[in-house]
Amino acid sequence: MSKAEPDDTGDGTNAISDATVRDVPVIVGSNLRRLRKAQGLSLERLAELSGVSRAMLGQIETAKSVPTVSLLWRVADALGVPVATLVATEQEPSLVVLTRDRASVLVASGGRYSSRSLSPANRSRGAGFFELAFAPGHREEFPAADLGTRCNLVVAEGRLKVAVGRDPAVTLLQGDAVTFEASANYVIENTSESRTVVYLVVTAPLP
Incomplete structure (x- = not known):
């Protein structure tokens, strides 16, 4: 008999609860270890952010200690996630298909610029992955992000210029990549006569 099915003498609630x-x-x-690694945090760094000792965090990750509610709140706050995420029994699927026809696409500047999210809708707020497309000769300005936000950009097709703040613009050809601090306004300009496509990863600062 499956554990999900009640037996003949009761509703099975106690057995499920006990398990x-x-x-x-x-x-x-398991959830703590997965979330910590996903954010690139060491046990030492998470201990600094949460005020929970490295030893205690290690015991929690290896299931040798059951944290109190107060401790869970501190760890969840340091990770920037709801407490429920740490006790959730449903994990994200190992493979998620994002079909083009159902993608979240932002079209702006009269159709001369578009941005398609390549991350699941329930992704961590700490990072984003996007496909950007620029029409020939188009110049798009982007506002400054929070201090500590970084952008990693690679040109998949075409040629463009990237100017961050008051720094001189840099020219990127197909296959070239650039990383920069996005806490200042930046401009991306397609300097070619054909459509340019880039892939952009935006990483937010740690809470």
Whole structure:
């Protein structure tokens, strides 16, 4: 008989609850380790951000300790996620297909610029992955982001110039890449006579 099915003597609620309680250390530890690594945090850095000792975080990740609610709040706040995320039993699928016809696309500047998100809708707020397209000769200005935000850009097709703040513009050819601090206004200009496509990864600062 499946555990999901009630037996003949009751509704099965107690059995499910008991199993869930026993699994709490494993669930929390697995979620914490996954979230920490996804944000590129070491145990030492997370300890600094949360005020929870490295030793305690290590015990939680290895399911050797069950954290208190207060401790969970501190860790969740440091990671920038809801507390429920640390105790969630449903994990994201290992493979997510983002079909072009169902993508989230922003079209601006009279259709001369477009941005397509290449991240799932429920992605971590700490990072974003985008496909940008610029019409021939088009120049697009982008506002400054929060201090500590970084952009990593690679040219897939065409040629363009990137100017950040008051720094001199740099020219990028197909296959070239650039990384820059995005806390100042920046401009991307397609200097070619054909459509230019770039891929952009935006990483937000740690909370």
